[in-house]
Amino acid sequence: MNGLGKVRFEDVVKMHGSFAALKGVDFEIEPGEFFALLGPSGSGKSTTLRILAGLDMPTRGRVVLDDQDVTAQDARERDVAMVFQSYALYPHMTVAQNIAFPLEMEKKSKAEIEPLVREAARKVRIDHLLDRRPGQLSGGQRQRVAIGRAIVREPAAFLFDEPLSNLDAALRVGMRLEISELHQRLKTTMVYVTHDQVEAMTMADKIVVLRAGKVEQVGSPLDLYTAPQNTFVAGFIGSPKMNLVTGAEAQRYGVETIGIRPEHVTLSTTEGAWTGTVKVAEHLGSDTFLHVESPIHHEPLTVRAGGEFPVHHGDTVYLTPQEDKLHRFDGQGLAIR
Amino acid sequence: MKTKHLRAIGLLIVTGIFILAWVFPIFWSVLNSLKNEQDVLAYPPKLFFEPTLAAYRSVLFGPQSILPNLWSSFVISAGTTVLTMAIAIPAAYALARLRVPGSRWAGFYVLATQMLPPVGIIIPYFLILRNIGWMDTYQGIILIYLSFSLPFAIWLMVSYFEDIPFEMEEAAAVDGASRLTTLRRIILPQVQGGIAVTIVFVFLNAWNEFLFAVVLSGNTVRPVTIAMFNFVSVEQTLWTQLAAVSVIAMLPVVILGILAQKHIVKGLTVGAVKGGGRR
Numbered sequence: 001m002n003g004l005g006k007v008r009f010e011d012v013v014k015m016h017g018s019f020a021a022l023k024g025v026d027f028e029i030e031p032g033e034f035f036a037l038l039g040p041s042g043s044g045k046s047t048t049l050r051i052l053a054g055l056d057m058p059t060r061g062r063v064v065l066d067d068q069d070v071t072a073q074d075a076r077e078r079d080v081a082m083v084f085q086s087y088a089l090y091p092h093m094t095v096a097q098n099i100a101f102p103l104e105m106e107k108k109s110k111a112e113i114e115p116l117v118r119e120a121a122r123k124v125r126i127d128h129l130l131d132r133r134p135g136q137l138s139g140g141q142r143q144r145v146a147i148g149r150a151i152v153r154e155p156a157a158f159l160f161d162e163p164l165s166n167l168d169a170a171l172r173v174g175m176r177l178e179i180s181e182l183h184q185r186l187k188t189t190m191v192y193v194t195h196d197q198v199e200a201m202t203m204a205d206k207i208v209v210l211r212a213g214k215v216e217q218v219g220s221p222l223d224l225y226t227a228p229q230n231t232f233v234a235g236f237i238g239s240p241k242m243n244l245v246t247g248a249e250a251q252r253y254g255v256e257t258i259g260i261r262p263e264h265v266t267l268s269t270t271e272g273a274w275t276g277t278v279k280v281a282e283h284l285g286s287d288t289f290l291h292v293e294s295p296i297h298h299e300p301l302t303v304r305a306g307g308e309f310p311v312h313h314g315d316t317v318y319l320t321p322q323e324d325k326l327h328r329f330d331g332q333g334l335a336i337r
Numbered sequence: 338m339k340t341k342h343l344r345a346i347g348l349l350i351v352t353g354i355f356i357l358a359w360v361f362p363i364f365w366s367v368l369n370s371l372k373n374e375q376d377v378l379a380y381p382p383k384l385f386f387e388p389t390l391a392a393y394r395s396v397l398f399g400p401q402s403i404l405p406n407l408w409s410s411f412v413i414s415a416g417t418t419v420l421t422m423a424i425a426i427p428a429a430y431a432l433a434r435l436r437v438p439g440s441r442w443a444g445f446y447v448l449a450t451q452m453l454p455p456v457g458i459i460i461p462y463f464l465i466l467r468n469i470g471w472m473d474t475y476q477g478i479i480l481i482y483l484s485f486s487l488p489f490a491i492w493l494m495v496s497y498f499e500d501i502p503f504e505m506e507e508a509a510a511v512d513g514a515s516r517l518t519t520l521r522r523i524i525l526p527q528v529q530g531g532i533a534v535t536i537v538f539v540f541l542n543a544w545n546e547f548l549f550a551v552v553l554s555g556n557t558v559r560p561v562t563i564a565m566f567n568f569v570s571v572e573q574t575l576w577t578q579l580a581a582v583s584v585i586a587m588l589p590v591v592i593l594g595i596l597a598q599k600h601i602v603k604g605l606t607v608g609a610v611k612g613g614g615r616r
Contacts, residue, residue, distance in 0.1 A: 105513035
């Protein structure tokens with residue numbers, strides 16, 4: 001770790017005409033942190049990353065990189081490297097030339113560049129492909145080249161814009177692990193945009209959840225899981241989603257909305273707080289997820305049962321929420337603690 | 338299976354007819370250029386005769402040599418091409434990438450210039466050139482050719498630039514490349530094909546042009562398209578020499594076509610699919 005890569009966003013606003021893509025975003029990234037920008041499409045996560053890269057200028061607010069105000073700086077002047085969603089490899093150059101390009105722009109000599117390119121290629125395991133062109137590579141290999149091009153110049157921070165979204169499911173899990181490993185080894189700040197909460201939860205040290213251009217919550221994956229600040233974060237983090245129940249049942253707890261995760265409901269075939277009918281049982285082997293229709297809520301509740309819980313469609317079950325795991329939210333959807 | 342064969346054969350026949358129709362004039366010119374004056378006028382036309390290079394010798398090294406005219410044509414075409422590309426490449430890049438006010442209308446303007454009937458503007462051009470004293474000069478004729486080739490070249494190049502994803506430039510920017518370096522190292526290598534196609538079109542248009550050349554030049558600046566008429570006069574037409582000049586004048590076109598063939602075929606299909614490519 002070089003101690004660099006400290007990032008601060010101060011009240012950053014980005015207007016596209018009259019549309020506000022970011023409505024005052026604040027957060028801080030510590031040096032060496034793996035930081036995920038998480039949110040649904042249109043939440044402003046990519047805009048945030050682009051502003052950090054210097055590809056877009058904020059309408060208002062400040063971007064501070066290593067205690068230096070870089071708000072007005074162009075992408076060329078900032079010490080960050082980026083991996084694009086489409087990889088944006090230069091098709092007319094070989095893999096080696098692609099990786100060497102940022103170094104050439106730093107006016108490094110050929111003799112300096114050669115070993116650095118080889119080293120970067122080795123780190124992402126494409127050192128046998130250096131003479132190929134991007135067109136001759138598979139999706140996963142292109143991804144590696146894009147990462148190689150980013151790590152070769154040892155920037156203060158790496159920016160990833162949904163880098164895994166163009167890969168198939170199996171490859172995605174593999175690359176996820178590799179990027180995590182890479183972070184362990186390099187210990188450089190990584191800022192990672194994703195709409196996939198599993199990616200964010202598994203990889204990140206810290207996550208900022210964005211919605212409609214606003215920060216909903218910043219925290220470690222476990223913070224977001226155990227103490228969501230509002231119903232949006234509660235519903236967005238965790239798979240399957242937290243059950244959010246409104247109406248009479250919530251009133252009984254004296255709040256507008258209660259939330260209970262599928263894994264925090266005790267199941268019984270004989271007795272419990274809520275009754276329900278099994279609509280669908282999803283058997284995953286290790287777990288069984290039941291979708292239960294209950295009179296307490298208009299939407300089915302999701303409940304995790306053990307791997308071999310013997311219920312079927314149409315069976316009556318009883319559900320009891322674990323009181324200490326219950327989340328309470330007020331009329332604005334904010335958590336009550 | 339059988340109908341497939343029939344279709345293939347039908348297509349082959351139709352293609353063959355088209356090719357014959359196009360090839361025939363060229364074939365006939367080559368044939369005539371190799372005949373002597375008697376064989377050319379023989380009726381019925383002779384397919385078999387004793388070939389001679391007399392006509393070529395005469396038009397290249399005789400008193401009416403067309404070598405100076407070939408040079409004129411080359412200067413005009415090359416000048417037009419170089420200037421056109423020097424302006425069209427940055428202009429097209431700007432139109433494709435920057436938010437230039439009125440860029441939406443640029444496409445329409447370009448097409449409009451291509452639709453103007455040349456006879457409609459030849460008199461104004463004549464007056465302009467006469468007033469600035471550029472009649473019958475290289476710079477005059479090149480200026481006039483630029484007015485056609487430039488819009489066309491820009492229009493063609495814009496569609497090639499637009500094909501390159503914007504992220505490519507952003508990646509280069511993050512990698513630390515300046516705008517100019519990006520254009521030179523990242524963008525231009527990817528539009529090589531487009532540049533080749535545009536050069537061929539611009540060069541050929543200038544090389545083949547006759548109407549403006551005949552009105553706006555003709556004495557000091559005398560491109561080969563006009564010089565051909567040396568061999569047509571009131572008393573007689575020197576068919577063998579005319580044919581020889583045509584063949585010689587065709588050569589650069591053919592050579593350029595062969596050199597850029599790969600790119601041209603691709604370029605034509607790009608145009609076909611994209612239909613011009615203005616946003």
